[in-house]
Amino acid sequence: MNNRRWLKTAALTLLCILLLLPAWTVGGANRVSAAAPAFAKGADISWVAGLEAKGQAWKDKTGRQKDILQILRDDYQINSVRIRVWVNPNMSDYASGYLNAEKAAELAARAKKLGMSVMLTLHYSDSWADPGQQTKPYAWRNLNFTQLMNAVWSHTVYVMNTMKTKGVTPDWVQIGNETSDGMLWPDGRASQGGMKNYAWLVNTGHNAVKSVSSGTKTIVHLASGHDSALFEWNIGGLTDNGAAFDMVAMSLYPATSDWEAKVNQAVQNANNIVAKYNKDAIVTEIGLEYDQAAVTKSFIADIKQKIRSLPNGRGKGVFYWEPEAPPGYNGGYNKGAWGADGKPTQALEGFLN
Missing domain, CATH: 1.20.5 (Single alpha-helices involved in coiled-coils or other helix-helix interfaces)
Incomplete structure (x- = not known):
C-alpha cells in the first residue's frame, strides 16, 4: 500500500x-540550444547554400559523396559553424549573395540538427562588410543616426526570431563583421569621429540579441589578429564609450612564410584582450592557400592548441573560413580545404585531437 x-x-x-x-x-x-562547446572547432559554411544551388557536391577523403556538414563533423571533429547574414542581398547571385535571414536560418537548422553549435555574423550591409567597406544597406542609406540604431535593433531581432522559428538559438552573434574601423559608415566610422556612434551601434546590436536570447554571447570582431595596436585602439575606444559585448574575435590570414610568427602575435594579443578588457577571445576566421595543405594543417593545429591554452579557459575557439570552397571560387578565393577533385585536402586534420 x-x-x-x-x-x-x-x-x-x-x-x-x-x-x-x-x-x-x-x-x-x-x-533551447544546448550549451556551446567549451572550445569551438568551427567552420564558416556560408557559401554552402549557394554552392549547392549551383549543383556542387562534396566527397570525403575516400571519394564517397556525402553531406558537407557531416564530413566536417564526422571526419574533422568540427563542432560549430559560422554563418553570415546580409540585410537585403542579391538573391540571384549564388556566389556572393544568397544569405538573407531566411536562407541563413535554413542552413543553421541543418547544422543544429547534426548537433553543431551556431555562430551568426551580422554584416549590417547588403554585401560584404570588412575593413575596407562598411556600406549601409540600401534601404538604410538616408536614415539619421537614431533611425539607424532603430534599424539595427529591428533587423537584429528579426534575424534572431527567424532563427528561432527554425529551432535555432545561436550560441554566438557577431555585432558586425571585421569592424576594424567601425561599422555603417560614415556614421559609425571610428577613425573619422564616429567612435561613440560605433559604440552605440554595438550596444544596440548587443541589446537586441539579448532581448531574444539572454544566453547568446555577443562578439566584436576585428581583422588582423596579430595587430595588438589595432585591438587596443578599437576595443579600448568601445570600452571607453560604454559599449556592451561579451567577447572579442579576430581574423588571421598569414602567409606560408610567416604563419608561426603571426600565430604567436595573435595569441599574445588574445592574452592582452583577456587581461586588459576581461573579455573572452575567439578566432572566427583563419585560412591559408589550399595547395599548401600540409602547412595549413600545422597552422590550424598550432593556433588551436595555443588559443585553447589561454589562462582560465578564456580562449573559446577557432573557425576556418569557408573550407568547403572549391579552388578559385567567387572570383579567386583559394583558401578552402577541398581540391578540384572534390575531395578534401589534409588541411582540416589540424582540428583533430
Missing part, C-alpha cells in the same frame, strides 16, 4: 512539473 501511494504521488508530481514547463523543454521544434 505504501509503495503504491508513493508511486502515485511521484507520478502526479512529475505530471505537474511537465505541465508547468514551456513546450520547448519537452521536445518541441523550438528547443
Whole structure:
C-alpha cells in the first residue's frame, strides 16, 4: 500500500512539473540550444547554400559523396559553424549573395540538427562588410543616426526570431563583421569621429540579441589578429564609450612564410584582450592557400592548441573560413580545404585531437 501511494504521488508530481514547463523543454521544434562547446572547432559554411544551388557536391577523403556538414563533423571533429547574414542581398547571385535571414536560418537548422553549435555574423550591409567597406544597406542609406540604431535593433531581432522559428538559438552573434574601423559608415566610422556612434551601434546590436536570447554571447570582431595596436585602439575606444559585448574575435590570414610568427602575435594579443578588457577571445576566421595543405594543417593545429591554452579557459575557439570552397571560387578565393577533385585536402586534420 505504501509503495503504491508513493508511486502515485511521484507520478502526479512529475505530471505537474511537465505541465508547468514551456513546450520547448519537452521536445518541441523550438528547443533551447544546448550549451556551446567549451572550445569551438568551427567552420564558416556560408557559401554552402549557394554552392549547392549551383549543383556542387562534396566527397570525403575516400571519394564517397556525402553531406558537407557531416564530413566536417564526422571526419574533422568540427563542432560549430559560422554563418553570415546580409540585410537585403542579391538573391540571384549564388556566389556572393544568397544569405538573407531566411536562407541563413535554413542552413543553421541543418547544422543544429547534426548537433553543431551556431555562430551568426551580422554584416549590417547588403554585401560584404570588412575593413575596407562598411556600406549601409540600401534601404538604410538616408536614415539619421537614431533611425539607424532603430534599424539595427529591428533587423537584429528579426534575424534572431527567424532563427528561432527554425529551432535555432545561436550560441554566438557577431555585432558586425571585421569592424576594424567601425561599422555603417560614415556614421559609425571610428577613425573619422564616429567612435561613440560605433559604440552605440554595438550596444544596440548587443541589446537586441539579448532581448531574444539572454544566453547568446555577443562578439566584436576585428581583422588582423596579430595587430595588438589595432585591438587596443578599437576595443579600448568601445570600452571607453560604454559599449556592451561579451567577447572579442579576430581574423588571421598569414602567409606560408610567416604563419608561426603571426600565430604567436595573435595569441599574445588574445592574452592582452583577456587581461586588459576581461573579455573572452575567439578566432572566427583563419585560412591559408589550399595547395599548401600540409602547412595549413600545422597552422590550424598550432593556433588551436595555443588559443585553447589561454589562462582560465578564456580562449573559446577557432573557425576556418569557408573550407568547403572549391579552388578559385567567387572570383579567386583559394583558401578552402577541398581540391578540384572534390575531395578534401589534409588541411582540416589540424582540428583533430
